[in-house]
Amino acid sequence: MSNLYTLGFNQDLANYIETNNLNTFTVGRVAQQHRDGYIVLTGRESKKATITGNLRYTVSEKSELPVVGDWVLLIDSGDLYLIYQVLPRHTRLERQALQGLSESQLIASNIDEALIVQSVDQNFNLNRLERYISICHTGNIQPIIVLNKIDLIDNNRLNTLINEVRQRIPNVTLITTTTLFEHGAHQLLEKLQPQKTYCLVGSSGVGKSSLINALTKQDVMKTSSLSQAHQKGKHTTTHRELFVLDNGALIIDTPGMRELGVTESxxxxxxxxxxxxxxxxxxxxxxxxxxxxxxxxxxxxxxxxxxxxxxxxxxxxxxxxxxxxxxxxxEKRKIDKGFSKMYKEVMKMRNKRRF
The missing domain is CATH 1.10.40.50 (Probable gtpase engc; domain 3)
Structure with a gap:
């Protein structure tokens, strides 16, 4: 289990496994989430995984299913792992689900710090920054503001933007970056610590994929230019993925989010x-x-x-x-509770008629 600590495993998780007699399972961390399954890391290997039927049909809501960043218990079936259980999460990054106001969508979990990326061009928006920060605080995640693409503006304009952020959001760490220069992301990389998990969040086109490429020192993520028609970012990240950097830090990239509704305040x-x-x-x-x-x-x-x-x-x-x-x-809970009560009464009446 020692290799798991390089993936962010901690003593609280080890104690939970020991206390609940779960030592017979393989422990892994979800590194990728796709429509047809997952990729998990165990400290020894990276392998495809899928959830068991029992887990799929016993959860009460979608947020209980595995997401990137989750620690999970695995059953080795040969070609792939079966995800038996999701271990307790210590932080959550979630937003309102797009399909309904009363539902929340879990984006990633077990994140120590979220890197909120905004580019210094048309994307810069203080209201949006506060929205992201609020969502981070709700999930007990420490936010860090990253002003990216600083090569697009001069120093006077950059200092103006920095002052605007610090006056309105004084208690959050702020970092400036650019991937245009060789050492443009150096200040950000210095901030990332071994065995801690970070998450890049922000709208499409702010340069998250370019930052991931700079941090991993590989072209692991596709990048694209802004849409010329609307000056909006194109979607280049299509799934969530966890990367292990050379310095031992872990970072999760997420697709750009244009809609980011807050949940509980x-x-x-x-x-x-x-x-x-x-x-x-x-x-x-x-x-x-x-x-x-x-x-x-x-x-x-x-x-x-x-x-x-x-x-x-x-x-x-x-x-x-x-x-x-x-x-x-x-209101949804009340409706669901009423439906459940009605269903039980109907089934009770049916059973009485049989006898």
Whole structure:
């Protein structure tokens, strides 16, 4: 099991396996996720895998199925592994599922730090940065902002963007990169530590695939130019994949996400908008909406120039979005519970008729 530690395995997982008498299984980590199966790493080999029928049909929701970054228990069937169980996750990167407001989609798991990549051209957007950061905090993942493609602008413009980020998002580490020059990604590589897992997230066209190629020192990911018609990024990453770098760090690349709905708010929004959260404690009313109430500490901070008004607007937007998600999820649970109760009553009536 010692080789597993190079893939990010830790003592908590070892204790869980020992406590639950699961030592007879092979332990692996999901490195790739495709429609027809998975690729898992065991510390000794990389091999195809699929889930057992029991796992497939006993999960209550899709997020319980394996995703890239998961630690899993495996049964060796020769040509491929059967994934028997997903081990407990310590962090989760998820968003609202595209097919329904009340569902969430798990993107990857067991990530220590997320590298939120934005390019310094048309893609730069402070609201989107806060959205990504909120999702990271919700999943207990430490965010790092990566401003990429700095070769496209001059130093004055770069310093302006850096100042805008630091004024609005002061407590998140910021790194600047470019893959145009040989050592352009050197500052990012220095940040990555052995046996820790990182994840690259961001919209299409921000240069995530180029960064992966620079970090792995190989052309492992396809790259493409921006769409000339719309100046939007083309999708070059089509699946999620975990890479082991030469320095021992692990990094997950993900497809570009143009739609990124937040799920439950909780501490995620509070951490992202920490300044608003702290100011709100001094508002006259506990349930202050920071709209027009008297003695609102948040509005007063905006008037004094101590808080960016754009941050408050984005906070309210994400808060409303999260509340809608939580309401829809609660309604879905109620409907599912009612359907389950009705099904049991119907089956009970059928059994009575038989006798």
């Amino acid at each position: 909780g501490h995620g929004l509070s951490q992202t908008f920490e300044q608003i959260d702290l100011l709100a404690a001094d508002c006259q009313f506990v349930d202050c909406s920071h709209t027009s109430e008297p003695n609102c500490a948040v509005l007063e901070a905006i008037r004094r120039g101590e808080l960016d008004e754009g941050a408050l607007k984005n906070f309210k937007k994400l808060q409303r979005e999260s509340q809608r998600f939580e309401t829809s999820k609660a």
